[in-house]
Amino acid sequence: MKLTTPFRDPELARAQLSLIQQIVADYDGTMTLMEVCGTHTMAIYQHGIRALLPEKIRLISGPGCPVCVTPVDYVDHAVALARRAGTIITTFGDMIRVPGSSSSLIREQATGAQVKIVYSPLDAVAIAENNPESEVVFLGVGFETTTPTIAGAVLTAAQKGLKNFSVLTSHKTMPAPMAALISDPELQVDGYICPAHVSAIIGSDAYKPLVDTYKVAAVITGFEPLDMLQGIAMLAKQIVSGEAKVETQYRRVVKPEGNQKAREILYKVFQPCSARWRGIGDIPDSGLELRPEYSAFNAATKLPVEVEEPREHAGCLCGEILKGKVRPTDCKLFKTVCTPEDPVGACMVSSEGTCAAEYKYG
Amino acid sequence: MKSDVILLGHGSGGKLSHQLLDDIIIPALSGVATRDQNDSAILPAVSGELAFTTDSYVVDPIFFPGGCIGDLAINGTVNDLAMAGAKPLAISVGLIMEEGLPVSDLQEILAAMRTAADKAGVNIVTGDTKVVPHGKADKIFINTAGIGVVRNGIAVSGSGARPGDKVLINGTVGDHGMAVLASREGLELESDIRSDCAELHSLVEVILEAGGDNVHVLRDPTRGGVATTLKEICAQSEVDIELTETDIPVRENVGGACAILGLDPLFVANEGKLLAIVTEDVTDKILTVMRSHETGREAAIIGTVVGTGEGKLSLQTAIGGRRSIEMLAGEQLPRIC
Numbered sequence: 001m002k003l004t005t006p007f008r009d010p011e012l013a014r015a016q017l018s019l020i021q022q023i024v025a026d027y028d029g030t031m032t033l034m035e036v037c038g039t040h041t042m043a044i045y046q047h048g049i050r051a052l053l054p055e056k057i058r059l060i061s062g063p064g065c066p067v068c069v070t071p072v073d074y075v076d077h078a079v080a081l082a083r084r085a086g087t088i089i090t091t092f093g094d095m096i097r098v099p100g101s102s103s104s105l106i107r108e109q110a111t112g113a114q115v116k117i118v119y120s121p122l123d124a125v126a127i128a129e130n131n132p133e134s135e136v137v138f139l140g141v142g143f144e145t146t147t148p149t150i151a152g153a154v155l156t157a158a159q160k161g162l163k164n165f166s167v168l169t170s171h172k173t174m175p176a177p178m179a180a181l182i183s184d185p186e187l188q189v190d191g192y193i194c195p196a197h198v199s200a201i202i203g204s205d206a207y208k209p210l211v212d213t214y215k216v217a218a219v220i221t222g223f224e225p226l227d228m229l230q231g232i233a234m235l236a237k238q239i240v241s242g243e244a245k246v247e248t249q250y251r252r253v254v255k256p257e258g259n260q261k262a263r264e265i266l267y268k269v270f271q272p273c274s275a276r277w278r279g280i281g282d283i284p285d286s287g288l289e290l291r292p293e294y295s296a297f298n299a300a301t302k303l304p305v306e307v308e309e310p311r312e313h314a315g316c317l318c319g320e321i322l323k324g325k326v327r328p329t330d331c332k333l334f335k336t337v338c339t340p341e342d343p344v345g346a347c348m349v350s351s352e353g354t355c356a357a358e359y360k361y362g
Numbered sequence: 363m364k365s366d367v368i369l370l371g372h373g374s375g376g377k378l379s380h381q382l383l384d385d386i387i388i389p390a391l392s393g394v395a396t397r398d399q400n401d402s403a404i405l406p407a408v409s410g411e412l413a414f415t416t417d418s419y420v421v422d423p424i425f426f427p428g429g430c431i432g433d434l435a436i437n438g439t440v441n442d443l444a445m446a447g448a449k450p451l452a453i454s455v456g457l458i459m460e461e462g463l464p465v466s467d468l469q470e471i472l473a474a475m476r477t478a479a480d481k482a483g484v485n486i487v488t489g490d491t492k493v494v495p496h497g498k499a500d501k502i503f504i505n506t507a508g509i510g511v512v513r514n515g516i517a518v519s520g521s522g523a524r525p526g527d528k529v530l531i532n533g534t535v536g537d538h539g540m541a542v543l544a545s546r547e548g549l550e551l552e553s554d555i556r557s558d559c560a561e562l563h564s565l566v567e568v569i570l571e572a573g574g575d576n577v578h579v580l581r582d583p584t585r586g587g588v589a590t591t592l593k594e595i596c597a598q599s600e601v602d603i604e605l606t607e608t609d610i611p612v613r614e615n616v617g618g619a620c621a622i623l624g625l626d627p628l629f630v631a632n633e634g635k636l637l638a639i640v641t642e643d644v645t646d647k648i649l650t651v652m653r654s655h656e657t658g659r660e661a662a663i664i665g666t667v668v669g670t671g672e673g674k675l676s677l678q679t680a681i682g683g684r685r686s687i688e689m690l691a692g693e694q695l696p697r698i699c
Contacts, residue, residue, distance in 0.1 A: 004617050010608065013681035039624065046626065048683020223621075225681040351624050361685045 038352025203258025279319025373493030448510030
C-alpha cells in the first residue's frame, strides 16, 4: 500500500496552489489561519508550505502540541514522583526532556530514577504486572487521540486487579482552547485548520458550537501536504465568501459523529474538568480527570509527594508562541540559549513543538 | 564448552576464558582470526598512508531484520576506513558481554562477523573478551578498530566539496534505523523493513576507479542520517547544498513507518549507504558503475553543491516548497548502532 507518495504528488500540489491563488485573488487584506495540532505545525515546516502560499494567507501555530501545553508544575510533579523510592515512571518519549522548574525526567533518569519510555499505555500496565514491588506511574498527557488508550490501560489494570499502577493526569481536550483563543482580540483568527486525529475521535460535529458562536471558518484537515493545501483552499473559500462552517477535508478518516466506541471507553474512565494550559492559563472544561470510581489509579492523590514551587524560565516565550502571538524567531532565547539539546521551554523539546519545527526546518 | 550461557568466569582470563576462546570464538572466526594467542598482532609493513578508526556498537535489539550487532560492528569499521579512501587491512574486536548471554547468540554474532569480514576481505587480527555482571551491560557490546592503507593519489575529505559538484547516494535512505526501531520490543509495528547493513569498501573501489580525484567527498550517513552528514559536509567545505526531495530514494514502507512515528527519513540512520560528492562531468559515469554494483542498484543523484557560503543545506520539497535543514540535536532514536 502506498502510504504517503500519492499525497505528495507535485502536479496535484501545483494545481491546488493555483486554486488557492484564484480563490484569494480578489480578497482584500490578509486572512489568518491557525493550526491547533502539532503534527500540522511540523508538516507546514517540513514541506515548506508557508512559502508556497499567497502573501494574503498567514499561518500561525496554536496550542496543539500536548507536551508543549503541559504546565511546568506537572513536570515538577512528575520529577517529584520519579524521586520517590520504589517508583517507576512510564511515559511517552517527549516528556522526559521537558524542563521542569529545576530538573527534568531525563536528568532524574541519569542520576538513578527509573524512567521508562513506552509506546503504549498498555506497556506501562505490563511493567506494573512484572514489577509488583514497585509503583508504576504513567504520565497521562495528550488529547482525545491518546486518552482513550490510557482509559483502556486503566480498565485493563482494574480488570487485572493491579494495585501498583496509577496515572498522573494532565489530559486536554478540543475544541475548548480554540474558543478561548478566538475571543482574543490580538489574534483575529479567521479560520481554524482543525486537528485530524483528534477529530477522528470527537467527530466534526464537535466543532459546530464553536463555529456557530464565533462565526469562524473550520476545516478538519489531514497531515499530508496535499491534504493541507486542500484544507487551506477550503478555508480560504469560506473566508472569501464570508461563510463560517465546519467542513472535513480529511474524510477518509473523520466522520461527523467521530469514534463513539473510543469516546465510550474514554468517558467511562474520565470526566471533564478545568485544565491549565501553558501560556494560556485555566480553561473550564478543557481537560479530563479520572472519575471518582477510578480514583485508586490517580497518582496525584495516591502518592503524596512534595512538589517544588513552579518557576518558568525568565524570557521564555513559549506561552506567547503557543497562542500564536509571536514566532519562535521573536524569542531572544531561540537558537541562542534554547536549543533542542538544551531546551529552555517545552516548545523546543517536543517533535511537534513550534520552536523545534522552526529550529529543524525553519 | 559446557555452559550454554556466558558466565562471569568467561571473562576472568582463567580456564573458562580459554575454553570460550578455544571452543567458541577462535573456531567461529577461524580463517580470518589469527591462531597465535600473543598480546599483540604483528602486521606486515605496508607502503602508503594509514587510516585508523574505531567504533563501538550497542544496538538494541542485537538481532534485527537484515543483520545483527556482529556484521554491523565489522561493516561499520570497514566503511569508516573505506570513506577515507582506504583499503581495510586489519580489524580488532573487543567483546563486552553481560553474564547470562546465550552462547548460541554469541555464536550467531561471531558467524555474522566472520561472513562480513570475509566479504570485505579484511582480517580480524586481535581481540579481547570481558564479561560484566547481569544488569551491568545489555547482552553484548562490541568495539572494533580498523587499520587501512590509503590508496595512492586519493584525498577524499569532508572539506572537499566544490560548487557545481553533484551529490550521489547508493540507494534508499532510513532503512537501518527503521528496521531496528520496528523490531524493538514494545513497538508493535509489523513491517518487512530490513536493515541495509553492508560493507561499502568494494563499492568505494569502483567509484574511485571510475572517478579518481574527481571524487571529492565520501561519507557514510549513519547516525543522524543523510541530513546530518550533509550538514557536516556543508560546514566543513563551506558550501551550500540543495537537495531535491523527489530524487531521494525512500522505500514506501520506510516512508510510511516514518510518517506514522513522526520521523523524517532524512534523519534516520543508514548502515550500508554512502554519499559521494563528485564533479559534474564524472557524475553519469559514477552513477552507472554504482548501479551495476550489488550495493548501488538504486543509486541516485539527490542534490547539487550550489555555491560557497555559510554551509546551508536546503531541500526542494516534493510539492515545490523549500526548507532549510539543520543538524539533528538529540538522538532521534537511541541505540540504533
